[in-house]
Amino acid sequence: MFQNEQQTKNKTEDQKVTIDKNIDFWKWFLWILQEARIVDTNYSVKGSYVWLDWGYKLFKKIYAFAQEAYIQSGHNQMQFPTLIKESTFLKETDFIRNFENDVFWVDREGSKKLAKGERLALRPTSELIIYPMFARWIRSWRDMPLKVFQNVSIFRCETNETRPLIRNRETIGFIEGHSAFQSKKEALAFLESIGKTYSILFEKLGIPVKFIEVPKWDQFAGSTKTIDGYVILPGSKSMELFTTAYLGTTFSKIFNIEYLDQHKKKQFVHLLCYGPSIDRILATIIAYYGDNKGLVLLPDISPIDMIIIPIFNRKNKSIIMQYSNEIKKQLISFGFKVEIDDNELTTPGMKFYQSEKLGIPLRIEIGQKELANNEITITRRDTLQKETLNWQSQSIQAHI
Amino acid sequence: MFQNEQQTKNKTEDQKVTIDKNIDFWKWFLWILQEARIVDTNYSVKGSYVWLDWGYKLFKKIYAFAQEAYIQSGHNQMQFPTLIKESTFLKETDFIRNFENDVFWVDREGSKKLAKGERLALRPTSELIIYPMFARWIRSWRDMPLKVFQNVSIFRCETNETRPLIRNRETIGFIEGHSAFQSKKEALAFLESIGKTYSILFEKLGIPVKFIEVPKWDQFAGSTKTIDGYVILPGSKSMELFTTAYLGTTFSKIFNIEYLDQHKKKQFVHLLCYGPSIDRILATIIAYYGDNKGLVLLPDISPIDMIIIPIFNRKNKSIIMQYSNEIKKQLISFGFKVEIDDNELTTPGMKFYQSEKLGIPLRIEIGQKELANNEITITRRDTLQKETLNWQSQSIQAHI
Structure with missing residues (x-):
């Protein structure tokens, strides 16, 4: 699903042109x-x-x-x-x-x-x-x-x-x-x-x-x-x-x-x-x-429930990937369908655009700040509201 | 899957003519x-x-x-x-x-x-x-x-x-x-x-x-x-x-x-x-x-693992159906795909023919004798071997 990155790249210019529903x-x-x-x-x-x-x-x-x-x-x-x-x-x-x-x-x-x-x-x-x-x-x-x-x-x-x-x-x-x-x-x-x-x-x-x-x-x-x-x-x-x-x-x-x-x-x-x-x-x-950013999928229809987007630099890459994988594993154990977008050829910004276009119900960002505070940042696709939550599995599950 | 009984009935005559693979x-x-x-x-x-x-x-x-x-x-x-x-x-x-x-x-x-x-x-x-x-x-x-x-x-x-x-x-x-x-x-x-x-x-x-x-x-x-x-x-x-x-x-x-x-x-x-x-x-x-009786399906391929065929008369019908349903429920709880052929328009003999033609791996017969002794009779489709087992769920599961 994350193929044709080059095409995506070529098109980032177009994304600034708003096509209004x-x-x-x-x-x-x-x-x-x-x-x-x-x-x-x-x-x-x-x-x-x-x-x-x-x-x-x-x-x-x-x-x-x-x-x-x-x-x-x-x-x-x-x-x-x-x-x-x-x-x-x-x-x-x-x-x-x-x-x-x-x-x-x-x-x-x-x-x-x-x-x-x-x-x-x-x-x-x-x-x-x-x-x-x-x-x-x-x-x-x-x-x-x-x-x-x-x-x-x-x-x-x-x-x-x-x-x-x-x-x-x-x-x-x-x-x-x-x-x-x-x-x-x-x-x-x-x-x-x-x-x-x-x-x-x-x-x-x-x-x-x-x-x-x-x-x-x-x-x-x-x-x-x-x-x-x-x-x-x-x-x-x-x-x-x-x-x-x-x-x-x-x-x-x-x-x-x-x-x-x-x-x-x-x-x-x-x-x-x-x-x-x-x-x-x-x-x-x-x-x-759908809206001007892309699809909006109800959880019943979406092939996956959430996408994790890790945000790292050369120094903290391995530890952020490790934290992301742990969180993925736990979310899967709760019964959610989760994927990590770990494509190295695209930027986090492009991954945000992509997940919004595909209409995936929840996007999870994990960067240095989240890692340091044992948090995750969740954005709902339907309302585009962002929320940072402490990663305590039980309470997260209740929240999601 | 058990439709067209009338056709089946019309064809029981043909079944006596062996078509040899x-x-x-x-x-x-x-x-x-x-x-x-x-x-x-x-x-x-x-x-x-x-x-x-x-x-x-x-x-x-x-x-x-x-x-x-x-x-x-x-x-x-x-x-x-x-x-x-x-x-x-x-x-x-x-x-x-x-x-x-x-x-x-x-x-x-x-x-x-x-x-x-x-x-x-x-x-x-x-x-x-x-x-x-x-x-x-x-x-x-x-x-x-x-x-x-x-x-x-x-x-x-x-x-x-x-x-x-x-x-x-x-x-x-x-x-x-x-x-x-x-x-x-x-x-x-x-x-x-x-x-x-x-x-x-x-x-x-x-x-x-x-x-x-x-x-x-x-x-x-x-x-x-x-x-x-x-x-x-x-x-x-x-x-x-x-x-x-x-x-x-x-x-x-x-x-x-x-x-x-x-x-x-x-x-x-x-x-x-x-x-x-x-x-x-x-x-x-x-x-x-396949053989001259019909399909033979490996359990991986067969849409169902076993078919229960209840054998009853007017008097014992309700109790045999009850026993069959109990057994079905337990077999399903073990993870098997099980169906009961409770069609009233066909005889047990026709149901046997039918289950052999379809190649269902196991056939389970439940009649008065089985009911009385708390047993089931199992026939393997591949070998056509028949065996009567005491219905103690644990041991049955190990056996099957």
Whole structure:
């Protein structure tokens, strides 16, 4: 995480130029994505981004929360393929009409041109991939509820105005849940419980979400009841964070997902699909909590709780490093995730900037004064308040 | 994991037909993939498979080992896009010659035909994606070594004879490491340490790997030294499990990955790429340890250590369930991962079959006899040996 020091060095000049979140939000957003090592937006394919080390760590933290929620609510994790045959697409005319301008089409395998019907689409979403498998797996009422989820990349070339994390052409953090039920009643009850699960998740992440039932004309193709979660970003633009849709029996009829009920009668299954995009959840966390110095991370989200920055000269280096390592060891024994930034190529000042940009909740400075008085100096990232504490482990633990 | 009982029921007839690993390995392999819920091979796009619940759990276990090895050896985890512009491909003629028959080409975005040079390839591997970014990130010797890895799907339409997990068209478990060094010497030293890391990993997984230096004419395009790891599958076919390649400065020259050395002189960086495919690691574990009853999993790989199967009638049900739950609780307190198969729709016999197919290391039966004598009956999956033990927690723990 502390690589590319030279780049950091080259950029210290820029840091004096304040990019103001309240004046130009998008400029600030792009600045923070790069400086906090979230994504690199300079990849050569439009709407595709490189997830950098810090961004990917945040991705994994958010993903772990979402994964846990899915598993706790009885889902099996699976993974479905990326490519969809054109002939499958042609079975569902509403769906293809909805997505026809959004799809990347593979027309060639090597030098071989694919024939009509055999051409392959990159999934814009996975209904057409998952539901034909449901038709294979579901035979009787005993096979339900069937609940699966997956985390995959999805591809949509819908827009020219791409925005990293928010409007991508490849979105890596799509978490799709799909489930099948015997009746509309059961399906809607589960939809409601999924909504509650999300509410708890977003509360934990500190994101204020509004649930809105989507009017019929704006619904996902094949849906009969859709409730979406929205946030309002700075600049008053609303953004969809996740969707939950009751699909009724629309897809069951297209793909023949039938089951024998308790009276041996054939019935169509009732389907739900739902899911957030981690990309957008992270964008929201950045937009809500970040400031002109960088990210501000809640302790639940931050990959580490605190960073120790030792301040030494040639004479006191070894003793300060020793003291820092002792403190690190004790803090770890209390259960905190702690790192020392002992990079020799950067100055303490640059390390302060860096830890503020990354949004690490607490920064601990240890220099000659701290060493002499058996103290540590702690700065909170959210309030930027500084405090010097006597290093008595018990009281520190209570304080932190 | 115990869903689709009806399917299981429908198939009990088939179970009597023995599919013999030693007589027809490939028939057995396909049988086990489906029966142990690893992948479903019935997806409509050739060479693409659906990862089922048990298979995906095994995938995550193996992935966790590999991820840890990468992180311990100083790699940053990132994620790079799927699509590559044709114009990038055209910069590297050797590379494109190597892969020209293997690439899925996106020729259309929606209804819009893409022009020559703008067409997009699905990554067959990520050199052309990652190295142009390295060129942006590396400025001076201070930026190295730069070590990154990612876990992504890769796409290759090279063969018509696809084999699930072994010769796919989409491989979901590709773990690519890429790193940049100042000199050949440093690069080769790291290549060697990566080799050692893999040896340890494969030993842990119980896989006998042979390292072989690949002759020049068979090397990956752009490589100047390649050491691959092979296993011999039943039927004496050898399979490449992973590759480690020293790429020299071939790609550095194509993508201008230069740095200023300690004497402010411009130099090209030296590149390494390496990685296993989890799909093939899992295939090897299945092929090596599986038998005619199903998977056999080493405790390190199995998502759970033991499964408790209660055997009851209407009269003793509640007391047997109570005893089983007590035992589960205690085993969990010893640190084991334990589940009870309390599904009411299947018989104990079907549960035995199921636990053997899944390869769970230990099966615990608890019936009237066990209850009466304060015992449990344990069957090891690898030897199929059965043993009845007195339930005295301390001694049990020592025994297991």
